[in-house]
Amino acid sequence: MSDDTTRHHDHQAPRPDCPSCPDRRDRRAGISRRRMLSSAGTAGVAGLVSGAVAGGTAGYAVADRAVPVTAVGATAVPFHGTHQAGITAPPQAQAIGHLAAFDLARGTGRTEAAALMRRWSAAAKAMTQGHAPACDDQIALDAGPCSLTATFGFGRTFFTRTGLTHRTPAALVPVPRFPSDAIDPKRSDGDLWIQIGADDPLVAFHALHVLQKEAAGAAEVRWQMSGFNRARGATSHPKTVRNLMGQIDGTGNPKPTDEDFAAKIFVPDSGHTDQAWMNGGSYAVVRRIRMLLGHWADLTRTEQEEVIGRRKGTGAPLSALKGAAETTPMDLNKFTRNGSLAIPADAHIRVAAPESNDGAAMLRRGFSYHDGYRTDGTPDAGLLFITWQADPEAFIKVQTKLDGADHLTRFIRHESTAVFAVPGGAAPGEYVGQRLLEG
Incomplete structure (x- = not known):
């Protein structure tokens, strides 16, 4: 194969005269490579x-x-x-x-x-x-x-x-x-x-x-x-x-229907400046977080719920009545009958809440991962954590507080980090x- 043909195959759209394009005839007929998407019933x-x-x-x-x-x-x-x-x-x-x-x-x-x-x-x-x-x-x-x-x-x-x-x-x-x-x-x-x-x-x-x-x-x-x-x-x-x-993850995410959603997630229009290329863009903070699943499994269900601040089954905050849904607002000021905070002082949702961080909020969107087992037999598994925000300072502010006060920190390890400007x-x-x- 000539160098010219190689470049065509690697970087250009298929040419109708290219004999080695297997779907050349289908493309001329307007049929996609994968399948006719609007098949009966779809x-x-x-x-x-x-x-x-x-x-x-x-x-x-x-x-x-x-x-x-x-x-x-x-x-x-x-x-x-x-x-x-x-x-x-x-x-x-x-x-x-x-x-x-x-x-x-x-x-x-x-x-x-x-x-x-x-x-x-x-x-x-x-x-x-x-x-x-x-x-x-x-x-x-x-x-x-x-x-x-x-x-x-x-x-x-x-x-x-x-x-x-x-x-x-x-x-x-x-x-x-x-x-x-x-x-x-x-x-x-x-x-x-x-x-x-x-x-x-x-x-x-x-x-x-x-x-x-x-x-x-x-x-x-x-x-x-x-x-x-x-x-x-x-x-x-x-x-x-x-x-x-095993925890419901993402309940408190801001929604596109929120009045201030765009202001929290997307960069505002800066006019005709050197930064105008970021109009409508966002900043992605990427962290690979390994979960210490062995240590986590040593906790009782009640202890796990207290670490997070939510019931494991429904995702409802510990401040809510039994039978409540995960969307029930949390009450950070509620106490139990014995006088302790319903949502513990070091519970993850309390420390991470916008109310605890001067309103700082971000859109959390991630994927779980499992990369096999470590030499000690524990899973190399956890969360590919991605947050989106109009300014990475929102993440930095929240993470600074989490690192020092969040009980969950004992059961996770942040192993990689990156920040990207997404136009x-x-x-x-x-x-x-x-x-x-x-x-």
């Missing part, structure tokens, strides 16, 4: 879900209503929009996740970085709609888009290496090291970051594989982590997911980051 549902996801609040709409399992594969999330996809979708909306950070290769500057982001955006746009980005290896040949999202971000070092130091956002600061941290530098930071989410493992892996191949020569993988959440249909109706400690969504005809790299 067209109506796919249209309903696609309409719900426009504008970046899709995950909540999907999570709040039952979606037939047979229609899950047909769900497509728009690539273009005010915000990048994959931010506001809650964990229960996507069952599989991959996180990967890249470092720019030696000699890669602003021009080469722009070309990479153009390739990544084109590939992501195609795959999220159930199409092949190029003549690929057809890993996901039989699948629909399966709610695939690909979200891109820039680390602080990206700006230095592309000659854009003067356009580094002031808010893009590293998270300080905390006393209980056990950070591995090799699994932290990075110039570029990708978050992939999907309802199907093959679709998610395929997206990761394609984007990694498109980076060849321009960027190299620094670290990669994979996680999972409960699959759709595993419960009788949509519920907040449980983490590997706003690309408009039709644009690639992600274009306003930074070409502005």
Whole structure:
């Protein structure tokens, strides 16, 4: 195969005259690589879900209503929009996740970085709609888009290496090291970051594989982590997911319907300034948190509930009456009959509550992970913790307090850390980051 043909296969859309494109004839007929998505019985549902996801609040709409399992594969999330996809979708909306950070290769500057982001955006746009980005290896040949999202971000070092130091956002600061941290530098930071989410493992892996191949020569993988959440249909109706400690996780997340949601999560319009490329964007703080599941299992159920501040079965706060739901507001001022706080002073939900942190709040969206067993026989498992906020200072403020006062700290270890500036969504005809790299 000639070098010209190789470049076509790696980075360009299939040409109608390319004899080695296996789906060339299907593409001319307007048929996607994976399958005809609007097959009998799915067209109506796919249209309903696609309409719900426009504008970046899709995950909540999907999570709040039952979606037939047979229609899950047909769900497509728009690539273009005010915000990048994959931010506001809650964990229960996507069952599989991959996180990967890249470092720019030696000699890669602003021009080469722009070309990479153009390739990544084109590939992501195609795959999220159930199409092949190029003549690929057809890993996901039989699948629909399966709610695939690909979200891109820039680390602080990206700006230095592309000659854009003067356009580094002031808010893009590293998270300080905390006393209980056990950070591995090799699994932290990075110039570029990708978050992939999907309802199907093959679709998610395929997206990761394609984007990694498109980076060849321009960027190299620094670290990669994979996680999972409960699959759709595993419960009788949509519920907040449980983490590997068995606790309902994510109850207190802000909702898109909250009046101040956008102000907490997304960067406001800064006008025509050097920072305008971040309009509609957000900041992602990424932490790999290993759970000390052996020590956790040594606690009684009551003790576990006191560590978290919620009942394990329902997720209701300990301040609520028995039979209450997880959405019952917590009462931080309630005492028990014996005079102790209903929600202990060092309970996780008390220490992390916005009321305890001058109103600081963030959108928590993560994946559980299990990477086998350590040499001592304990699971190497926990949470790929991702928070979204308009300013990373919100996370830093809360984590500073948690590290010193949260009982849960005794049962977890933060083992990696990174912060990324995630620009706003690309408009039709644009690639992600274009306003930074070409502005």
